[in-house]
Each structure stands twice: as structure tokens, then as C-alpha cells.
Amino acid sequence: MNRTVAGGFWLIIYLIVILSPLFFMMIGDTPPERPFWVEFSVGLGFVGLVQTAVQFALIARYKTITAPYGIDLILKYHRQIATIAIGLLLAHPVILVIHNPGLLGLLNPVGGTMASRAGNWALYTFILLALLSYFRKRINLDYELWRVTHAGLALIAVVLAHVHIRLSAYYTETPWKHGVLIGISVVMLASLVYLRLIKPALLKRRPYRVAEIKAERGDTWSFTVTARDHEGMRFRPGQFAWLKLGESPFTVEEHPFSFSSSALEPKRLEFGIKELGDFTGGIGQVPIGTTAYLDGPHGAFSPDLEPAAGYAFYAGGVGITPFMSMLRTLADRGDKRPIVLFYGDKSWDATAFTDALAELEKRLDLTIVYVLEEPPEDWDGESGFIDAGVLERHLPEEGIERLHLVCGPEPMLDAVGKALEQREVPIRLIRFERFGLV
Amino acid sequence: MRHIYANRAAYLLAALLVVATALFAWLRSEGGTLVALDDDAPEVTEFDEVNGWAWRETGEQVFVADCQGCHVRLTHTPELFTAEGGRSYLIELVLFGFDGEMVIDGSARQVDHPAFAGHDDEQLAAVLNHVLVSWNNADELPEDPDLYLPDYIDEARDRELGPEEVAERRPSL
Numbered sequence: 001m002n003r004t005v006a007g008g009f010w011l012i013i014y015l016i017v018i019l020s021p022l023f024f025m026m027i028g029d030t031p032p033e034r035p036f037w038v039e040f041s042v043g044l045g046f047v048g049l050v051q052t053a054v055q056f057a058l059i060a061r062y063k064t065i066t067a068p069y070g071i072d073l074i075l076k077y078h079r080q081i082a083t084i085a086i087g088l089l090l091a092h093p094v095i096l097v098i099h100n101p102g103l104l105g106l107l108n109p110v111g112g113t114m115a116s117r118a119g120n121w122a123l124y125t126f127i128l129l130a131l132l133s134y135f136r137k138r139i140n141l142d143y144e145l146w147r148v149t150h151a152g153l154a155l156i157a158v159v160l161a162h163v164h165i166r167l168s169a170y171y172t173e174t175p176w177k178h179g180v181l182i183g184i185s186v187v188m189l190a191s192l193v194y195l196r197l198i199k200p201a202l203l204k205r206r207p208y209r210v211a212e213i214k215a216e217r218g219d220t221w222s223f224t225v226t227a228r229d230h231e232g233m234r235f236r237p238g239q240f241a242w243l244k245l246g247e248s249p250f251t252v253e254e255h256p257f258s259f260s261s262s263a264l265e266p267k268r269l270e271f272g273i274k275e276l277g278d279f280t281g282g283i284g285q286v287p288i289g290t291t292a293y294l295d296g297p298h299g300a301f302s303p304d305l306e307p308a309a310g311y312a313f314y315a316g317g318v319g320i321t322p323f324m325s326m327l328r329t330l331a332d333r334g335d336k337r338p339i340v341l342f343y344g345d346k347s348w349d350a351t352a353f354t355d356a357l358a359e360l361e362k363r364l365d366l367t368i369v370y371v372l373e374e375p376p377e378d379w380d381g382e383s384g385f386i387d388a389g390v391l392e393r394h395l396p397e398e399g400i401e402r403l404h405l406v407c408g409p410e411p412m413l414d415a416v417g418k419a420l421e422q423r424e425v426p427i428r429l430i431r432f433e434r435f436g437l438v
Numbered sequence: 439m440r441h442i443y444a445n446r447a448a449y450l451l452a453a454l455l456v457v458a459t460a461l462f463a464w465l466r467s468e469g470g471t472l473v474a475l476d477d478d479a480p481e482v483t484e485f486d487e488v489n490g491w492a493w494r495e496t497g498e499q500v501f502v503a504d505c506q507g508c509h510v511r512l513t514h515t516p517e518l519f520t521a522e523g524g525r526s527y528l529i530e531l532v533l534f535g536f537d538g539e540m541v542i543d544g545s546a547r548q549v550d551h552p553a554f555a556g557h558d559d560e561q562l563a564a565v566l567n568h569v570l571v572s573w574n575n576a577d578e579l580p581e582d583p584d585l586y587l588p589d590y591i592d593e594a595r596d597r598e599l600g601p602e603e604v605a606e607r608r609p610s611l
Contacts, residue, residue, distance in 0.1 A: 031506075038503075040462075040463035043459035081452070102504060105537075
């Protein structure tokens with residue numbers, strides 16, 4: 001199945017699941033009709049609840065589901081639709097109260113009926129969960145603690161919502177209908193069991209060993225692991241994997257990193273890791289020989305996924321990492337297509353992999369354009385940011401029809417996006433990879 | 439490009455969910471069903487008129503609009519109605535609300551019932567009658583139950599109770 005067909009297939013399945021409660025509530029024994037706004041409010045509640053349950057499946061990293069879109073898009077959708085789902089759930093009581101202000105007392109979290117209390121607390125739990133996610137970095141909430149809290153609160157909220165539905169006992173007066181709703185939630189919650197128990201158990205059979213940690217410039221490390229008694233991991237250049245360190249693959253501490261090595265070496269895998277947080281800050285001090293586990297490969301940012309006459313790569317800072325893998329793979333394959341790499345960073349001293357890139361220039365039809373924000377005094381290259389002017393000077397006319405791959409921090413992506421638009425690069429030829437996956 | 443399309447798709451999907459829900463609500467509010475609809479409407483009883491006042495339609499309308507969101511069936515109401523002080527308690531409950539502990543099926547629950555004093559006397563009398571005779575509740579009523587009339591509601595309005603006071607006046611069952 002090609003990616004478009006597979007993408008369409010999973011989209012249809014997704015819509016069927018999300019809308020199924022509305023369908024089931026209309027077949028078989030149906031309770032008496034109620035005013036439009038009451039039914040609309042209840043319908044939003046059902047859709048919102050199933051959507052929140054489906055969130056568990058979205059984050060379970062099922063490769064069959066994520067492959068057509070790329071897991072980065074799935075996780076982004078997880079965040080977007082979470083906001084929408086909570087909005088739908090919030091609309092449920094608000095519409096009821098607007099329609100009938102006499103029900104205002106039911107919003108009292110310690111008053112009202114048992115059903116309304118369960119519903120209120122489910123909603124508050126969802127809102128707390130969302131707030132913790134939005135403000136996690138601002139309140140310096142530990143990433144691992146947040147992940148555990150996130151899953152726990154989601155679980156509690158879904159259970160409370162089901163209690164609310166059961167006690168409200170309108171559509172669920174027909175037991176099989178509530179059975180269907182509970183079934184959907186249980187299947188979705190099983191994804192959590194898959195992600196946290198089954199998948200790690202499978203990873204246990206495929207351990208890696210930390211083989212080399214090499215300091216690059218710009219607080220960046222080349223972190224290499226080798227497969228222990230198995231064939232390693234086949235990946236496409238540009239993809240990434242979640243890295244876990246230590247003897248137990250069941251740890252919740254795991255972080256996604258892009259491969260920086262050649263895809264032709266599946267047993268020896270290298271990641272480019274920049275010191276940015278608690279985990280990456282100590283990456284240079286990990287003892288050689290430490291056991292590691294990899295959940296991957298993931299991602300749909302790869303030159304291998306579509307044909308191209310040549311490439312234009314745009315890297316910002318540590319966004320160079322996936323391009324290192326692409327360039328190394330293309331070099332190992334003896335690829336003759338023209339490539340231009342625009343590589344922007346703060347300063348020359350902060351620019352990683354310059355020696356390796358110089359070697360790759362010899363093996364490929366590769367032109368590298370460094371763009372430094374704070375260039376040294378004797379710098380005769382480009383300075384500032386990758387903008388329309390830089391593209392005008394270094395992207396040849398024929399280069400416009402190449403595949404354009406962009407990876408870096410958000411502002412860099414926006415700036416390059418505008419520059420490409422000004423250079424009249426067709427949008428169908430541009431692919432972005434955003435940071436901040438988690 | 440993937441991200442641009444993905445953003446548009448997310449908004450489109452959200453809009454689709456709301457539209458589908460609105461369609462569901464419209465169909466359901468029209469009494470629509472996709473397969474078989476069991477007529478769950480209360481049975482017609484001999485109590486449909488009280489002193490010549492036809493309350494039935496009003497009672498159903500008020501119940502559907504204002505009660506059904508929380509109550510599907512209220513089968514313990516005849517027991518309250520026949521208990522000492524229960525008849526006036528039910529009027530006070532719908533007029534002034536309830537805030538306190540309620541023992542239902544043997545278990546105590548904290549309940550905050552809204553007040554419906556904004557409804558007119560006919561609506562409240564009708565909805566109380568509706569509850570008293572629906573879901574086979576009529577079988578539990580005494581032979582001549584003296585169902586509610588709008589005048590009874592009007593008289594009770596002067597009591598001006600608070601929801602906590604109503605809770606204290608609830609008969610023990």
C-alpha cells in the first residue's frame with residue numbers, strides 16, 4: 001500500500017472510530033428525543049471523550065499508522081486535537097447551562113448529582129493535564145515526571161468520564177451501547193500497555209552498546225551505539241529513534257534523536273546530540289559499554305521517500321544531524337546528484353561537523369554554504385540568516401526544481417520558508433522537519 | 439508542506455466532528471433513529487386530567503427540556519409523594535432547589551438540585567404530575583392521589599425557602 005492510500009485508509013478508520021458513538025446512540029433502543037442543544041451538547045461530550053481515548057493510540061508509535069504521515073505530524077496532531085477535544089468536552093456542560101440556566105448548580109464540583117460531579121472532575125482533570133503540557137517548560141516540570149503524570153491524569157479523566165456517562169444513564173440505559181463506548185476506551189488504553197510494557201519487552205531482545213562518544217563543536221556530541229548480537233536497525237536517512245540508556249528498556253526516560261550515520265551501516269548507529277537539557281547535558285559522560293535500547297526508526301523526513309533530481313538542504317544548528325545521515329548515506333551509495341547545503345549557526349565555533357562535511361564535499365557533488373549569525377572578523381562567507389538574498393546568490397536556477405529539505409528551530413524554519421517562497425520554489429518540493437517533537 | 443497540510447487537516451477534521459455532531463443532534467431532536475425506535479414514552483394513564491386541567495403535554499415538554507439531562511427515570515417519587523410531608527416537599531424541591539444530603543437506594547449522597555422558580559405554576563405542576571405517573575409510577579400511587587394543580591405551586595411560592603431548608607424538610611423513607 002503506498003503512503004497516500006495508507007494515509008487515507010487510516011484517516012477513514014480514525015473518523016469511523018471517533019464518530020461511532022453518535023452512530024451507536026442512534027440505533028436500536030433509543031431514549032426519547034430531547035431539544036437540539038441538549039443532544040448537541042451530549043454529542044460533543046461523546047465525540048470529545050472518544051477523541052481523548054484515541055489519543056492513547058496516536059502516541060503509541062504504531063509504525064503502520066505513523067508511517068504514512070511521519071510520527072512528528074502524529075504527535076503534533078495529538079497536541080492540536082487534544083485542545084479541540086477538551087474544547088468539545090468543555091462545550092458539553094456550557095451548552096447545557098446556557099440552554100437551561102437552572103442547571104448551573106450541576107457545575108459545582110462538590111454539589112450537584114454524582115453524575116455531574118464525575119463529569120466535572122473528569123473535565124477538570126483534562127484541563128489540568130492540558131495546562132501541565134502547555135506550561136511544562138515554563139514551570140520546569142521534569143520531563144519524565146510530566147510523562148507519568150500525563151498518562152496517569154489521562155487515564156483518571158477517561159475513567160471519570162465513563163462514570164459520568166454511566167450515572168447519567170440516558171443513552172447508556174441500553175447496556176451494550178455503554179459497552180461499545182467502554183470497549184473503544186479500553187482498546188485505546190491498551191495502547192498505553194503496548195507502549196510501556198509490550199514494546200519495551202520486545203526491545204529487551206535487541207540491546208545496543210554505547211561504543212563511542214565524540215565531542216563535536218557547538219556543545220554537540222556524536223553518540224555511537226553498536227548492535228549486540230543482532231542485525232541492528234535499518235532506517236532511512238533523516239529518520240530518528242527514541243534512545244533509552246541503562247539495563248531496563250522499561251524506563252520512562254527516553255529521548256528522540258536523529259541518526260547522523262549512514263543508513264548503510266545498520267549495526268553501528270550514530271546520533272548527533274546537542275547539550276540542551278538534563279538528559280543531553282550529561283550525554284558526554286555516559287560510560288562506554290552502557291546498554292542502550294532504541295525505539296525506531298520513526299519519521300518521514302527523508303530523501304529516500306520520493307524521487308528528486310537533486311537536493312537543497314537547509315540546516316539550522318543541530319538541525320544538521322539528519323542531513324549528516326543523508327549526506328553520508330548518499331556518499332556511501334556513490335550518488336552523483338547535485339546537492340547544496342545551507343548551514344546556519346551562531347558562530348563558526350558553534351558549527352558542528354565541519355570536518356566531516358569537508359570530507360563529504362570530496363565524495364559528493366556537494367556545495368556547502370555556511371551562514372553565521374556572528375561571523376569571525378576574517379569571515380568571507382555569508383553572515384546573518386538564511387534568507388532570500390543567500391538563496392539568490394547560492395541556489396542556482398536549476399536548483400529550484402530540486403527537493404528542498406529544511407530542519408532547524410522554529411524561527412529558522414519560518415525564515416527559510418519565506419525565503420523559499422520569495423525564490424519561487426514550488427511548495428510541493430519543500431519538506432520541513434520541526435524540533436520540539438516532545 | 440506536510441505541516442501546512444497537516445494544520446489544515448486538523449482544522450478540517452475539527453470542523454467535521456462539530457458538523458457531524460450537529461447532524462446527530464438534529465436527527466435526535468427530531469426523534470430520528472437509524473434502526474428501530476422503541477417507544478419509551480410514558481404510558482397514558484387515567485390521570486391525564488386533574489380537575490379538567492390537561493397537564494400531560496406540558497409535563498412531558500418540561501421534563502424533556504429541563505429534567506431529562508440528569509434524570510432518565512424517577513421511580514422513587516411516588517414513595518416520596520405518599521410519605522408524610524412529601525407532597526409539599528416535592529413542590530419545594532422544584533421551586534427552591536435542594537442542597538444537602540439525600541439517601542437514595544440506601545446510600546447517602548450530597549445533592550445540589552437546581553431551583554426552577556422561574557417556571558410558571560402550570561409548568562411545575564405538570565412536570566411533577568408527569569413524574570408521578572410515568573414509568574409505571576402510577577401503579578404506586580394511592581387510589582385518589584390528588585395530583586398537582588397550578589394553584590398548589592402558587593401557594594408554595596410564599597414559603598421562600600432556601601435549598602438547605604428544603605433538604606431538611608425531605609421526608610425519611
